[in-house]
Amino acid sequence: MAYVILCHKNSEQINMLIDSLTSESVEFFLHVDQKSDIEADITHRDDIHFVEDPIDVQWGHYSQIECILKCFALIKQHGKFSYIHIISGQDMPLASNEVILDFFKENQGDEFVKYLQLPNVSETWGCYERVSVYYPRFLISRTRRMAAIRMRYIKLVMSVPFLQRRLDALPKALYKGSNWMSITGGCMEYIMEFISTTPEYVRFFKNSLCGDEIFFHTIILNSTFKSNVRSEIKRYTDWETGPDYPRTLTLEDYERITRTAGTECFWGRKFDLDIDRTIVQNLLNINSKIKIS
Numbered sequence: 001m002a003y004v005i006l007c008h009k010n011s012e013q014i015n016m017l018i019d020s021l022t023s024e025s026v027e028f029f030l031h032v033d034q035k036s037d038i039e040a041d042i043t044h045r046d047d048i049h050f051v052e053d054p055i056d057v058q059w060g061h062y063s064q065i066e067c068i069l070k071c072f073a074l075i076k077q078h079g080k081f082s083y084i085h086i087i088s089g090q091d092m093p094l095a096s097n098e099v100i101l102d103f104f105k106e107n108q109g110d111e112f113v114k115y116l117q118l119p120n121v122s123e124t125w126g127c128y129e130r131v132s133v134y135y136p137r138f139l140i141s142r143t144r145r146m147a148a149i150r151m152r153y154i155k156l157v158m159s160v161p162f163l164q165r166r167l168d169a170l171p172k173a174l175y176k177g178s179n180w181m182s183i184t185g186g187c188m189e190y191i192m193e194f195i196s197t198t199p200e201y202v203r204f205f206k207n208s209l210c211g212d213e214i215f216f217h218t219i220i221l222n223s224t225f226k227s228n229v230r231s232e233i234k235r236y237t238d239w240e241t242g243p244d245y246p247r248t249l250t251l252e253d254y255e256r257i258t259r260t261a262g263t264e265c266f267w268g269r270k271f272d273l274d275i276d277r278t279i280v281q282n283l284l285n286i287n288s289k290i291k292i293s
Contacts, residue, residue: 001026001104002081002185004071007089008033008057011041013273013280014089018043020284023097027081029074031067033057049074060140062205064212068179069195072188081185082108087235088180090270092283094236094261103234103263104182111187111229115177115217125158127176130209132164133157140209150209169204175217180269181233187225194219236260236268250276257283 003021005028007014018028028048032039034056042048051070057063068086075081083104093100119126134157139150157163195202201219205211221229236257238247249257249271257268257279271280 001083001085001101002075003028004068004075004084004086005030005089005091006057006067006071006086007031007038008036009038010089010273011038013271014038015041015043016280016284017087017089017091017093018048020093021097022047023101025101026097027078029071029078031055031057031071033067049078058140059142060210061137062208062211064179064210065205065215068212068216069192072192075185075188076192081188083182083184084188085182085267086180087267088269090272091235091267092269092271092280093266094257094268094283095266099262100266103266109184109228111184111220111225112182112233113177113217113220113229114181114231114233115175115221115229117221118174118176118214120176123176127214128174129154129158130176130211130214131167131170131174131204133209134165135207135209137207165204169200171218171222173218173222174214175221176214177217177231178233178235178237179212179216180235180237181216183220184225184228187220187223190223190225191216191219194223234264234266236265237270246270248272248275249279251279251282254279254282258286 003026005014005017007030026047030042030048031051031054032042034054039050051067051074055063055066055070057067072084075084119128133154139146139153141147205215208214220226238249238253239245241247246269247253249268268283273280
């Protein structure tokens, strides 16, 4: 199996993550954000591969798609893998390597991609505003001021049909979901083949908003791989309780996390050593006996 790890901070925690997932059956493919200087402090060995030309990943931009594609291209250079798991540098395993490996062997061929079809009434404008609006780069920012300007811009465009983008470059059926997913090597190779033969699809997403949650899902669920998709991702994430979204998990979350660990959830996100080292230590002690000094 291959782990794609998207990271930008805290090399100590990334090393713990890699150590806890290390197995003869696993290799690691890391994209370290161009803005970060942590790569030198991350463990280097034959089963750990780094994207040589990393990009500056910005929230909401196409760069969130591009960094994953760069990891996929790197994986292709190193052979074939049964599964590709996309995780972040702030993930931690909630189950042992043996449990994870056995599960994916038993379910070989299934794609673990959580999704919903658009439009969806639970999303603003059915979530079409992410692709129907053309976004100049300067508008895609998390600052409060720019978010307010962007919302006024979106409302204007979505209220006037002729201002909206033509969606001819996209399939008629659009899908959205978490980009933290586990897909087969065959599915990954299909994605790479699709983007190489459909450049207009890629170009379209360069001016979308948070398009990484639509880009991959729409490709997969408009392919023959759809029949193998299970709308689950085996990851524990708290998007409900805050104060940050997703919530940074601490010791007070331990009982809820371990309740789902194992067959329901194999990885959790997000953890931060600078906020709570104890929760990380407890999880590592359970699953891999690695202790934090």
